[in-house]
Amino acid sequence: MSRTDGAQDVLIIGAGPSGATSARVLAESGFNVTVLEQGTWTNRLEIAGDKLEREVLGASSWSIDPNVRGRRTDYPCDVSEAEIHPINFNGVGGGTVLFAGEWPRLIPSDFKLNSLYGIADDWPISYEDLEPYYDLINEMVGSSGYPGDTAYPPGLEHPLPALPIGRMGVKAAEGMNKLGWHWWPAAQAIRSKGEGDRGACARWAMCQWGCPEGAKASFDIAMWPAAIAAGAKIITEARVREVTVNDRGLATGATWIDAEGVEHHTAASVVIMCANGVGTSRILQMSTSNLFPNGLANSSGLVGKNLMLHPFVGVMGIYEEDLQGWMGPFGASLFSMQFAETDLSRGFARGTKWSLMPIPGPMDILERYHDVPLAERTGAAGQKLVEKALGHAFEWAATIEDLPDERNYVSLSPDLVDSSGLPAPKIHYTISEDSRRNLEWNVERMHEAHRAAGAYETKEVPWMPGVGWHQLGTARCGTDPSTSVVDEFGRSHDVPNLFVMDGSVFVTSSAVNPTVTIAAFAARATEHLVENAANQEVPLCVKK
Template structure:
């Protein structure tokens, strides 16, 4: 192992020297879940690893302050993890405005710093869309290929759950921790589902239902997304630190601007990165792994164009950036004439895959989720002094909006004291939400390109995301609305009000753009995630996914990353 990759006497999280290491076995770009797991797995096996991350290292002791930043009047999600609008600049040219910077975090841990923590496996059907339904394409991997890596991922992340989902195939091993019990509001909806013959089950969560892996059990802050102050919810900085303990070196605030390519050897020779001081460095390595997310993976390949690859590195197929996928969300919010216990916990505990395997689409798959954090918080109501569904849906339509950005409507008088307390009681505690995660289909016209008319802080073209859900997703959404409204109509409670809401710009599950396949003319990477065109360049993460069903992608990101690490260790390094 190359000892220069972990200089003695330098604090792991606060290293200030950002000069490159001597040539490493592997250079990984991106310190989210994919990059972190590959880094830990390889460094644990004795390989020298360098990890380059565009964002900061965030000290775990700062998380309570970040939670307070979010909770303060006017607090915004983007401010919690220090979005840099110049560094993180982007554009959106699709029919749906894609709000990229509300969906990602650039920093050590990546988007697991602000994610919700649901970690279902992809059901078998998601790998076989062309075979089963004649749409999209099959994965070159099967569920059986990934099953042992799913189990390993559940152990590495720490998943609380039980094998009660009838759609997810066999689990060879039990979950590491017991599941969280259903919430108070879940019980209201489960009863209605039972009357309709809709089967519900627990939610596997990457958060500790008891102490696990040196982290505490969940203590109920309720601000899981965007920040868990206790560390009970998994975030990928856990595995970055473990990788550093094994000898890997992390360089944060190292924005990789392009990959240098030697056409005579058909290899990447270096990653060119820039530091906050403006210094430009070259990091050499034997192998390179892109793990910066679907948007930035595609962008970096496109930025690395050369005479050999005029349309972008590893892009002889023209597929780099194409087949961008995202999960639309639809659902209802409403109020009951009884308590729902809103905001008592900040994560889901019950869901349903009843409608996940249709006989033949459209409509496609959707998953029902019962929300424990629906409706406004006490602070929002107290400061706005209004609580109508119309006002609430405006806030829900743009979660990044400050709830204090609009003035009081209709010249409402300012109220204080007991009158304010009564108003809060009238508008808090009885909201509910049921949502559905909607399956998209890969479409080559949904894509990430370079916007040459707009540049970022380094003078490079920003990524442009062109995204439209399409008729398949919209027909699926209409079916989901019908089912959700049936559940609401069956509730053993008085429904005071209900309203449809739609999040067409997606949940933050950006996928596709470097899809895997066996045909180099139609895909970017092979089943082992090596690019077809370049011998020593691999891609990890959801950008390699062929389809994404209606399930959160993070556990599959983790499983494919662990499979990649095993391949690199046994076949390449």
């Protein structure tokens, strides 16, 4: 059974940060916009973050890994050939429902690696192009931070004051000062002052399991209310099967399946993909036709290619003092960009961003010992580990930049399907030797930082493979249709009324968390779409 819904000016696929941002800008500009989201709304009363059993829920029904979480609204990922596994959340707000709220921008050099170092490719845009949109997104969601971070050009400010760095932040900063290394109070997509139904951060350190206060800028609460108030519509439990096209090769809308298995088609003049770096390439590859036998917008052969997942490693330090190491925010109380720029003398190509992370509970302590024999982390032995470390330990964590490589890619699994029978994405990802050298070098530096701060014990924490929070690069932007999928405003080179505005467009990954850059790119691209709507090519008939 199937049905066709009324035509829209714009149809957006995915209700995460880019989809929410684009929908808000379009609706506030007077456009008729509908968003298809295969997940549902998250009830703040159901989140794991304020439950006594949070650590158990976080390992099961509230896991950040969709293959563990296994909800009907998720799609599984075939990770049989992946050294890092993608972490995502299917629902209104997308991955921000379970992200930690870290909010660093890319640095200027991230946009021009080829020009500066002969590495990879330059972006078709610059830091200066995105700077006003970074500021706009900060105002929209209510970011907090301390002004004047020396790792960035002058003028970076936030609408709200920085969150406290706490005792562990002070301790870590003392060590960094001894070494002469950069640190700064972390920028956060977390309110330090309450407004409306969003409270101020209470430092639960539960950010990744749902903020009990609503302080974290999960986009379902930080962006979607304004978008809906402006007229944007959202359809949940709408799993997209394909983006449809007419005989002129223009997008005409999307076919999707509802929770009862009924197939629908929503027609639109413009289609915007915002389903993340795995989901977008999956849908484009499923959208085959006589005109696009290898997938939609894929004349370059690059849809799904150049997947970047940000390899990640941590080093825990244990201290004599009670540092209240269980206090939030979870993502980071401090950042360090000391090693963010390229220095080829280190023996690898690109840089890293460090985050200072708390360890909020006893199971979180024991998780950091998952690589030791079971007898040494259970029973009385496990209790001693918890007593030694809980409150007295924190972790420096390094996110490194992995460079684009066409051998890292997303395809359609020949074996695994989702609950609607659609092929799951298959992740092909191998950590490069360059990335391994980068990780090893930073592990040694993080041990050094802890020792400088006075830690009496340090331990490397090998978090992989479950660290693929950031799924980037699978529909890269650029000026040349033979080497990119979309242009600088996310418009497909092949299909002029099809856009991509999520992390797929990244040319290189930087070493920082990408969410604010994703939202800023979407805001800029959508503004350009609005301003040039009169010249936008659309199908004469947008029925299926």
